[in-house]
Amino acid sequence: MTIGLERLLAHMAWANQKTIAHLQTLPEASLGSFATNPEWHAAEIIYHIVDSADHYAFRISGIPALTKPGEPCIDDVKVFADLTRLKEQAAIVDKALLECVKLEDIQIEFKNYEDKMxxxxxxxxxxxxIHHATEHRAQLxxxxxxxxxxxxxxxxLDLWAFEIETSSS
Known part of the structure; x- marks a missing residue:
């Protein structure tokens, strides 16, 4: 068996689900929590993890998981109940990213967020x-x-905990 990204992507999906589940145990006021920038609050961070993953999946595969370029992004997390929707969307997007490991590793040309090719x-x-989700879970x-x-x-939520919880042996 060769080393691949499958385990890391499975870990990311698992950690994303655990993170959203944790948020669902907190008071709704926790969604407004921030460390240094009030615009970068908990609701925005968890939304950003899932929305960005949606864009990454489309960029890699050309297949929309939730949205495609030119369409509105997924809905923001505004109230506590939105976390249920976001959890479902995260599962869809994380599954789409896992499917991307089957693709040929080619260079893709596109306009980035600065409108540069x-x-x-x-x-x-x-x-x-994978890195992006990990980074933002730490910010959260x-x-x-x-x-x-x-x-x-x-x-x-680390890889050791993932392996212990998901290992059949």
């Missing part, structure tokens, strides 16, 4: 999707802690 390997975009933990809410325990 760039070339990126599919594997680079997929790796960025900081935002919650900064406002006195129980932060998501990042040690309980």
């Amino acid at each position: 760039v070339k990126r390997w599919r594997s680079t975009i997929l790796s960025q999707a 933990a900081s935002a919650l802690e900064a406002k006195g809410f129980k932060p998501v325990d990042l040690d309980e």
Whole structure:
């Protein structure tokens, strides 16, 4: 068996689900938590993780998971009940990203967020999707802690915890 990104993507999906589930145990006021920038609050961070993954999946595969370019992005998280929808959307997008490992690793040319033409390997975009989610889960933990809410325990979301919980042996 060769080493691939499948385990890392499965971990990302698992950690995303655990993170949203954790948020669902907190008071609704926790969604407004932030560490340093009030515009970068918990609701925005968790939304950003899923919305960005949606864009990464489309960029890599050309197949819409939730939305495609030119369409509105997924709905923001505005109230606590929106987390249920977001959890379902995260599962769809994370599954789409996992399917991307089956694709040939080619360079894709596209306009980036600065409207510049760039070339990126599919594997680079997929790796960025994994890193991006991890980075923002850490920001989310900081935002919650900064406002006195129980932060998501990042040690309980690491790859060791994932392997222990999901291993059949």
